[in-house]
Amino acid sequence: MTYDLLITGATIVNADGALHASIAIEGGAIAALFAPDAALPPAARTIDATGLIAIPGGVDGHCHAEQVTGRYRSLDTYASTTSAALRGGTTTIIDFGIPAEKSERPIDALQRKIDLISSSGARCDVALHGAVVEWDETTSAQLEHMAELGVHSVKMYTTNRGTTMSDDDTIVRVMHEMTRLDGLAYIHSEHDGIIVDRSEACADRGEIGIAHLHESRPRISEDASVREILAIAEYTGSPVYFVHQSTPAAVDAVVEARNRGMRAYSEICPHYLLRDDSVYSSATPEYFACCPPMRSADDVAGLRERVRRGLVDTLSSDHTSYDLAQKREHSDDVRHMPHGLPGAETRMAAGYTALVLQEGQPIEDFVALFSSTPARLNGLHRKGAVAVGFDADIVLFDPDERRVVHAEDLHQDSDFTPFEGMEFGGWARHVVSGGRLVVSDGEFADPGAVGRFIGQAPFSERPGLTSPAVVERVGALA
Ligand SMILES: [Zn+2]
Known part of the structure; x- marks a missing residue:
C-alpha cells in the first residue's frame, strides 16, 4: 500500500x-x-x-481562545490561536466554556464555544472544559448535558469576585456532581478574602499599580485556597486538578493528598519556572500581569525542584491574547486589569528550555508534561504518544x-511575550x-x-x- x-x-x-x-x-x-x-x-x-x-504533538490542557470576561475580550480567534499553537508544536488545545456574564448559563457558554470551533475556523483539534460560576436548580441537568457532549471536566474559580468566582456552596455541589457524573473538577485556587483584604491595604498605601501585583496576591492566598479545595475534594470524593500552581507549598499539598489516595493533580506554566517577582520592578511589569503572579526566586527554585522530582503532572500555557493597550488601560490598579499572558506558541520552547536544557531532565519527562499526561488526564485517548x-x-x-524570543516573531494576537529576549531551544x-x-x-x-x-x-x-x-x-x- x-x-x-x-x-x-x-x-x-x-x-x-x-x-x-x-x-x-x-x-x-x-x-x-x-x-x-x-x-x-x-x-x-x-x-x-x-x-x-x-x-x-503537544496537548495544552489550559488555553483560552476567544475569551470574554466582563468587559474584556481577548484579541484572537480560534483560527489564530490554534495556528499559533501549531507553530509552537501544540496540536491539541483544551479551552473553556466560561460564562461571559453571570447571566449566561454554563451549558450555553459551552455550546457557544463548541459552535465557534468550526465557525471561527480552528486549525487543530480542540477539547473543552465546562465552567460553573453560580449553582442553581438547573445546574445538575446542565452538567449531565455537558457529559453527554463529552465534556467531563468543569472549571471553577475561587477568586475574581463578581465575575467568574464561585462560592463554597457552588464548589461543594459541583464537586458532588463530578463524583456522580465521573468527571474532574478544574480549580483556579487563590483565596479571594485574603486577596481582597491585601489589595485594599495596598490601595490604602497607594501601591496597587502593576508594580505591586505580587504584593496584592501573596503566596499564602494560593496555599490556603489549595488546602481548602483539597478538603472539599476529600469530602465529596471528586477528583481535582489545580491549574497553574505557582508555589512549592501548593504543589506539596497536592502531593500529600495524592499520597493519601486522593485523585489530585498539579499543573504548572512555563512563566512560573522562567520568571520571578523581580519582573514587577522591571521597565515592563505589565508583561507579567497574570494570576497568580510571579513568585520569589526561592519559590521558582522550589517549583523547579518539584518538577524534577516528578511531582507535577502537566505543563500548560494558560494562554490568553491580550495586548499592552488592554494591560496599560488599568495598570495603575491591578484590580481592574485584564489578567492573562500569551503563551500557546512558546509553551514547548519555554518548557523544554527550563526543564531539559536548564534542569537536565530527560526529554521523556518533558514529553509527559507537555503531551502525554495532559492527554491521559483529560481523557483524550488518541493523543499523547507516537x-x-x-x-x-x-x-x-x-x-x-537556539533562538531568541521576540514578540514580533510570534503569532499570538498580542504585542508582547513574557519571555522577550530569552534564548530558547x-x-x-x-x-x-x-x-x-x-x-x-x-x-x-x-x-x-x-x-x-x-x-x-x-x-x-x-x-x-x-x-x-x-x-x-x-x-x-x-
Ligand atoms: Zn486560565
Whole structure:
C-alpha cells in the first residue's frame, strides 16, 4: 500500500522511552512504525528527519481562545490561536466554556464555544472544559448535558469576585456532581478574602499599580485556597486538578493528598519556572500581569525542584491574547486589569528550555508534561504518544537549535511575550497534525479550518497510555 506520509530517520521520544523508527501515517493516524533497517513502503510524501527528535504533538490542557470576561475580550480567534499553537508544536488545545456574564448559563457558554470551533475556523483539534460560576436548580441537568457532549471536566474559580468566582456552596455541589457524573473538577485556587483584604491595604498605601501585583496576591492566598479545595475534594470524593500552581507549598499539598489516595493533580506554566517577582520592578511589569503572579526566586527554585522530582503532572500555557493597550488601560490598579499572558506558541520552547536544557531532565519527562499526561488526564485517548493507532500528531525538532524570543516573531494576537529576549531551544521544525504537514521547515502551511471539537472520556476511563512498541516489535510490524 501507499501511505500518506512517511517520516524517516528521527529519534522518537515518548514519555516512557526512546526508539529509532520510521513513522508511517495513513488517514490521519499513525498506521505503522518500521525499524531503521526495514524496507520502507511507498508514500505520497516523505520527510527525512535525520538528526531530529520526534515527540507527540503537544496537548495544552489550559488555553483560552476567544475569551470574554466582563468587559474584556481577548484579541484572537480560534483560527489564530490554534495556528499559533501549531507553530509552537501544540496540536491539541483544551479551552473553556466560561460564562461571559453571570447571566449566561454554563451549558450555553459551552455550546457557544463548541459552535465557534468550526465557525471561527480552528486549525487543530480542540477539547473543552465546562465552567460553573453560580449553582442553581438547573445546574445538575446542565452538567449531565455537558457529559453527554463529552465534556467531563468543569472549571471553577475561587477568586475574581463578581465575575467568574464561585462560592463554597457552588464548589461543594459541583464537586458532588463530578463524583456522580465521573468527571474532574478544574480549580483556579487563590483565596479571594485574603486577596481582597491585601489589595485594599495596598490601595490604602497607594501601591496597587502593576508594580505591586505580587504584593496584592501573596503566596499564602494560593496555599490556603489549595488546602481548602483539597478538603472539599476529600469530602465529596471528586477528583481535582489545580491549574497553574505557582508555589512549592501548593504543589506539596497536592502531593500529600495524592499520597493519601486522593485523585489530585498539579499543573504548572512555563512563566512560573522562567520568571520571578523581580519582573514587577522591571521597565515592563505589565508583561507579567497574570494570576497568580510571579513568585520569589526561592519559590521558582522550589517549583523547579518539584518538577524534577516528578511531582507535577502537566505543563500548560494558560494562554490568553491580550495586548499592552488592554494591560496599560488599568495598570495603575491591578484590580481592574485584564489578567492573562500569551503563551500557546512558546509553551514547548519555554518548557523544554527550563526543564531539559536548564534542569537536565530527560526529554521523556518533558514529553509527559507537555503531551502525554495532559492527554491521559483529560481523557483524550488518541493523543499523547507516537505509537500505532494514535492520531498522527507529531512534532519534529532539532535539539541543537537556539533562538531568541521576540514578540514580533510570534503569532499570538498580542504585542508582547513574557519571555522577550530569552534564548530558547525546543522550537518546532516540522509539525504534523491529524496527518497533515502544517509546519514544514519552520514555515506554516495553513491546513484551513479542519479543527474538530473532540470529547473526553469519563474520568474512570482514563488509563495509562499504551506503551510505544519497542524496536524489535516495530520491526515485526513491517
Ligand atoms: Zn486560565
